[in-house]
Amino acid sequence: MILRTPPPKKRRADDSGPPESPNSDGQLVIFEDLPVPEPSHDHSEQMLCTYQCRQMVKSEFFDALSSAEKQAHDYKSKLEALNDDFCRAETERKKFRDQFFFAEQELAATKGREQALQEQLLKEVNDSQGRLKNQLKACSELEVKLQSEMNLRKKAESSAASAEEKASLLEGKLTHLSESIEREKKHLQKELAHVKSDSKFSLSRVTADLERMECRANNAEKELVLLKQHLEEAKKRLDESLHQKSELEKKLSSFTFPEVSSTGSDILVKHLREELRAFESEVREARKLKSSHEDIELLKEKLLEEKGRRERAEVELFKLSDIQLSMTKLEEELSSWKLLVRDIPGVSCAEDIPIKFAELQREVIESMGKVGEANARLKQIEVSLDAAELGKQNADAVAALATENAGALKSEVKRIELMVRITFGACELSYSES
Numbered sequence: 001m002i003l004r005t006p007p008p009k010k011r012r013a014d015d016s017g018p019p020e021s022p023n024s025d026g027q028l029v030i031f032e033d034l035p036v037p038e039p040s041h042d043h044s045e046q047m048l049c050t051y052q053c054r055q056m057v058k059s060e061f062f063d064a065l066s067s068a069e070k071q072a073h074d075y076k077s078k079l080e081a082l083n084d085d086f087c088r089a090e091t092e093r094k095k096f097r098d099q100f101f102f103a104e105q106e107l108a109a110t111k112g113r114e115q116a117l118q119e120q121l122l123k124e125v126n127d128s129q130g131r132l133k134n135q136l137k138a139c140s141e142l143e144v145k146l147q148s149e150m151n152l153r154k155k156a157e158s159s160a161a162s163a164e165e166k167a168s169l170l171e172g173k174l175t176h177l178s179e180s181i182e183r184e185k186k187h188l189q190k191e192l193a194h195v196k197s198d199s200k201f202s203l204s205r206v207t208a209d210l211e212r213m214e215c216r217a218n219n220a221e222k223e224l225v226l227l228k229q230h231l232e233e234a235k236k237r238l239d240e241s242l243h244q245k246s247e248l249e250k251k252l253s254s255f256t257f258p259e260v261s262s263t264g265s266d267i268l269v270k271h272l273r274e275e276l277r278a279f280e281s282e283v284r285e286a287r288k289l290k291s292s293h294e295d296i297e298l299l300k301e302k303l304l305e306e307k308g309r310r311e312r313a314e315v316e317l318f319k320l321s322d323i324q325l326s327m328t329k330l331e332e333e334l335s336s337w338k339l340l341v342r343d344i345p346g347v348s349c350a351e352d353i354p355i356k357f358a359e360l361q362r363e364v365i366e367s368m369g370k371v372g373e374a375n376a377r378l379k380q381i382e383v384s385l386d387a388a389e390l391g392k393q394n395a396d397a398v399a400a401l402a403t404e405n406a407g408a409l410k411s412e413v414k415r416i417e418l419m420v421r422i423t424f425g426a427c428e429l430s431y432s433e434s
Contacts, residue, residue, distance in 0.1 A: 089423040096416035103409035110402035117395040142374040
């Protein structure tokens with residue numbers, strides 16, 4: 001069998017377009033059984049399809065139809081997917097539009113807050129500048145006062161320097177006086193040494209006399225002891241003689257003796273009386289020795305008293321020299337104080353010195369208090385300026401952050417709009433293709 005393709009479709013005479021292939025527009029062209037052409041002279045151009053050609057054409061047609069249905073189903077599923085993407089893009093566009101509106105509101109609010117913060121900051125800066133001007137004015141006044149206080153201090157220092165010079169002069173005078181006092185002290189020490197040597201010599205002499213007197217007293221005591229013994233023996237003999245005398249007198253009174261016996265008794269009585277007188281003389285000598293011994297004891301006591309007096313005199317002499325030195329120092333200090341009182345302005349007597357010192361202390365305390373207040377005010381101003389600067393920096397940071405957020409939101413909105421446009425373009429393209 002001869003397989004033939006169907007003949008091309010003849011075009012109309014008014015069709016000026018180029019010939020199109022059956023599948024040029026992507027559509028399936030179905031060729032029905034053509035009617036039997038009229039007999040013409042050109043039988044070669046007319047070709048008849050056999051039964052097999054028709055079967056082949058039908059099979060091709062069904063294949064093309066199934067592929068077209070499959071392609072239509074694919075396009076439909078793609079369209080549904082694009083519709084879903086479009087819905088999602090629409091919701092995202094609405095969401096991003098809401099976010100854009102919210103960002104615009106936030107930007108407006110941040111601009112309002114920034115404006116309010118700038119106004120508040122400007123007000124605070126103006127207030128702080130006013131306070132700073134006032135504080136600087138007060139500080140300048142305090143500096144003037146401080147300068148005056150410094151001038152007064154310089155004057156006081158100059159007066160102190162002059163006082164030091166005067167004190168140095170007084171020290172020179174004091175050294176001169178101390179040298180003279182040292183010379184006088186050396187002279188007095190020499191005299192004291194001479195007096196001590198004299199006192200030692202006199203003391204040695206007195207001690208020698210005392211030793212001699214003690215020897216005499218010891219000898220006298222020994223003699224006194226012997227005399228006491230002799231006196232006791234004499235008393236005993238006197239008692240015995242008196243007893244014998246009394247007995248003899250009794251015997252004489254009772255008996256008469258011859259003249260010879262009376263003369264013997266008279267001799268005995270005379271002898272006894274002489275012994276009694278001797279004993280009485282010995283007793284008197286013993287009494288004299290006893291009184292001399294008592295005189296020696298008195299001399300010892302007087303010697304001890306003289307030693308104590310000499311020691312007390314030496315101590316008083318040292319005390320007198322110390323007192324003289326202290327008196328000279330006090331006189332010098334008094335003269336220096338009198339000179340200082342004369343140099344102090346506004347002081348006429350010694351009673352005015354404590355009052356003047358109290359006034360000066362009060363002025364110094366007041367000036368120090370004013371300086372402390374000025375320093376405290378300056379510190380407060382510095383703290384307020386630092387706080388204002390910090391607030392300004394914070395406001396600038398907040399404004400910069402708000403502007404950055406606004407720029408980021410604007411870029412995000414632009415990106416979303418670009419995505420929406422791209423999505424709409426893709427959808428329109430898919431719609432146009434479908």
